[in-house]
Each structure stands twice: as structure tokens, then as C-alpha cells.
Amino acid sequence: MNKLLAFAAITLLTVGIHQLSQTESVDQRLQFENYTTKYGKIYSPAEKAYRSKVYEDAMKQIQIQNADLSSTAKFGENQFTDLTPEEFAALYLTRNQSNMNLNAELYVPQGPVGASADWSNITKVKDQGNCGSCWAFSAVGAVETLLTLKGVLPSNTWLSEQQLVDCDRGTNNGCNGGFENLGISWAKKNGLTTSDKYPYVGKQQKCQISTGQYKPSGYQVVSASNMYTALSYQPITVAVDASSWQYYKTGVFDKCTLKSLNHAVLATGFQEDGVWIIKNSWGTGWGEKGYIRLPAQGNPCGVQNESYVAYLE
Numbered sequence: 001m002n003k004l005l006a007f008a009a010i011t012l013l014t015v016g017i018h019q020l021s022q023t024e025s026v027d028q029r030l031q032f033e034n035y036t037t038k039y040g041k042i043y044s045p046a047e048k049a050y051r052s053k054v055y056e057d058a059m060k061q062i063q064i065q066n067a068d069l070s071s072t073a074k075f076g077e078n079q080f081t082d083l084t085p086e087e088f089a090a091l092y093l094t095r096n097q098s099n100m101n102l103n104a105e106l107y108v109p110q111g112p113v114g115a116s117a118d119w120s121n122i123t124k125v126k127d128q129g130n131c132g133s134c135w136a137f138s139a140v141g142a143v144e145t146l147l148t149l150k151g152v153l154p155s156n157t158w159l160s161e162q163q164l165v166d167c168d169r170g171t172n173n174g175c176n177g178g179f180e181n182l183g184i185s186w187a188k189k190n191g192l193t194t195s196d197k198y199p200y201v202g203k204q205q206k207c208q209i210s211t212g213q214y215k216p217s218g219y220q221v222v223s224a225s226n227m228y229t230a231l232s233y234q235p236i237t238v239a240v241d242a243s244s245w246q247y248y249k250t251g252v253f254d255k256c257t258l259k260s261l262n263h264a265v266l267a268t269g270f271q272e273d274g275v276w277i278i279k280n281s282w283g284t285g286w287g288e289k290g291y292i293r294l295p296a297q298g299n300p301c302g303v304q305n306e307s308y309v310a311y312l313e
């Protein structure tokens with residue numbers, strides 16, 4: 001949040017509050033009022049003027065992007081519309097650069113590729129809030145779906161991301177980013193507890209429960225060519241460049257950029273027509289009830305660059 005306010009302050013200084021509000025129509029002001037009410041945003045008068053301008057610019061961008069009729073991807077308002085792309089990246093795109101350990105165990109296919117797969121019925125869309133903990137959500141998503149499929153974790157029982165944020169402090173960095181494979185390793189060593197016992201608060205705390213009963217045997221690296229096979233049996237973690245995901249609403253997203261793998265998510269399946277199904281951790285108000293679909297061709301957003309399965313021996 002400090003970063004956010006710092007951005008706002010700099011922009012206010014350079015542009016000036018007065019200039020910002022002069023260019024606003026009554027309609028735009030009302031639309032922004034509605035927006036702040038809907039998303040429960042509370043701003044000081046100075047920040048409000050700035051946010052309103054950011055929101056207006058974003059709505060223009062959204063209109064331009066939606067005018068591309070060659071794409072099924074559509075964009076719209078969500079909780080991120082009054083953040084600049086730079087603020088959005090600083091707050092949410094916090095996954096560290098590649099941590100691919102070349103000596104790590106490789107995933108070996110155990111059976112044939114299915115025609116399609118969709119494990120979303122054993123997952124739940126969660127919300128990381130204002131905390132760069134995507135890596136924890138991706139890791140926990142992989143572990144809880146694995147253990148549910150193996151009958152170890154009762155269905156509709158969820159594991160604790162907060163425990164990873166608070167307790168996995170050796171190599172990972174809480175709300176400032178981390179790696180999903182190292183999160184799975186922590187779970188292997190210490191075990192995860194449930195989110196009922198250790199609820200998500202979205203900020204760094206002292207570690208409160210340092211072990212848990214739910215343990216995977218570890219993680220394996222899924223090569224790009226094995227993604228279909230792995231997904232035929234269980235969800236897998238994927239790392240992506242999510243710089244262009246800010247305004248995504250629906251459709252097959254074909255506006256990827258690929259500079260850095262700055263976000264971690266959970267692939268939960270693939271469709272027969274060549275689409276990856278991806279669960280995000282930005283709440284159900286983002287995208288398709290919390291999900292995004294990516295074309296399976298051409299490694300969009302780097303989705304095939306760094307991927308892991310949790311496994312149980």
C-alpha cells in the first residue's frame with residue numbers, strides 16, 4: 001500500500017490536482033463515484049482526484065481493446081481499474097524471476113493424454129488481496145487439489161496460504177513475492193494446516209502454526225511438452241507474465257506479453273478446442289469468475305515456461 005500512495009503522491013505533484021478535476025465531466029464523476037462505492041474504495045479528496053483520472057484513462061483503454069472484434073477476449077471494470085499499470089505491477093506482479101532448478105525431479109507421464117480436462121470443480125477461487133502472495137496461492141492450489149484427488153483431504157476443505165506467507169521465510173518472501181515450487185517444498189517438510197485453522201489476512205504476520213497434517217511428497221518439473229498429460233490427471237502450477245491481465249473480463253485471452261514470469265497461478269485443465277483453463281487468485285470478480293482462458297498454441301504469457309506438479313508417493 002505504501003508503494004501505491006507513493007505513486008499517487010508523485011503523480012499529484014507533477015500533474016496538479018486542479019488540472020485533473022477540470023477535465024472531468026459530471027457523468028465521469030458519477031461513474032467514478034459508482035465505482036468507488038461498488039468496490040468499497042475510500043480515498044482522501046486529493047487521492048480521489050488522481051484515482052478518478054486513472055480510472056478514466058483505463059476505461060478508454062478498455063474501450064479500445066474491446067473494439068478489436070478479431071478477438072473473443074473482452075475487458076471491463078474490476079477492482080484494478082483505478083490503478084495505473086505500473087501500480088498494478090508493483091502490487092500484484094511480485095513473483096521473483098525463474099527459480100527453475102535444473103537438478104529438480106522431472107515429471108514422468110503415468111498415462112495417456114485425455115481429450116480434455118477440467119478440475120475446477122475441486123478448486124475454489126480465492127483472493128490474495130493487497131499482498132504479493134500469488135506464489136503461495138499457486139502452491140497451495142496444487143497441493144490441495146492433489147490431496148483432494150488422492151482422498152487425503154476432504155472435498156471443500158481448503159489449505160492455508162497464510163501459513164506459507166507467515167512461516168515459509170527461508171527462501172520465500174511473504175507478501176513481497178516468492179516461488180510456488182519452494183512453497184510446495186515447505187509443505188513437504190512441515191505440512192500445511194487448513195485455512196479454517198489459519199485464515200488468510202493478506203499481510204505478513206509472525207508464524208502462528210508452524211506445521212500441519214497435510215503433506216505432499218514434493219514437486220516435479222513439468223516440461224512444456226508434458227503439460228497436457230499432467231493436466232489430464234491433476235492441476236499444475238504455472239508461471240506467467242500477467243502484465244496485460246489487469247482489465248481482462250472474458251473470452252480466450254490473446255493479448256499476452258512475455259518479458260518476465262511475474263505471476264504464479266494454477267492451470268486446472270484444457271479444452272478440446274485448444275485452450276488452457278487457468279485459475280487466478282484475484283477473487284471471483286476478476287475475469288471469468290476468477291478464471292482466465294489462454295490459447296494452448298504458442299506459449300501465451302509464458303504459460304509453458306515454468307510449471308510444477310505436486311505429487312504423493
Ligand SMILES: *[C@@H]1O[C@H](CO)[C@@H](O)[C@H](O)[C@H]1NC(C)=O
Nearest residue numbers: 026027028029030031032034
Ligand atoms: C451510477 O449508479 C446509479 C445507480 O445505480 C445509476 O442510476 C447511474 O446511471 C450510474 N451513473 C453512471 C454515470 O454510471
Ligand SMILES: *[C@@H]1O[C@H](CO)[C@@H](O)[C@H](O)[C@H]1NC(C)=O
Nearest residue numbers: 116117118119120121122155
Ligand atoms: C469433477 O470433474 C471431474 C473431471 O471432469 C469428474 O470426473 C468428477 O466426477 C467431477 N466431480 C464432481 C464432484 O462433480
Ligand SMILES: *[C@@H]1O[C@H](CO)[C@@H](O)[C@H](O)[C@H]1NC(C)=O
Nearest residue numbers: 096097171172173176177178
Ligand atoms: C525475491 O525478490 C525480492 C525482492 O526483489 C528479494 O528481496 C528476495 O530476496 C527474492 N527472493 C529470492 C528467493 O530470490
Ligand SMILES: *[C@@H]1O[C@H](CO)[C@@H](O)[C@H](O)[C@H]1NC(C)=O
Nearest residue numbers: 098258259260261302304305
Ligand atoms: C520462456 O521460454 C522460452 C522458450 O524456452 C524462452 O525463449 C524465453 O526466454 C522464456 N521467457 C521467460 C520470461 O522466461
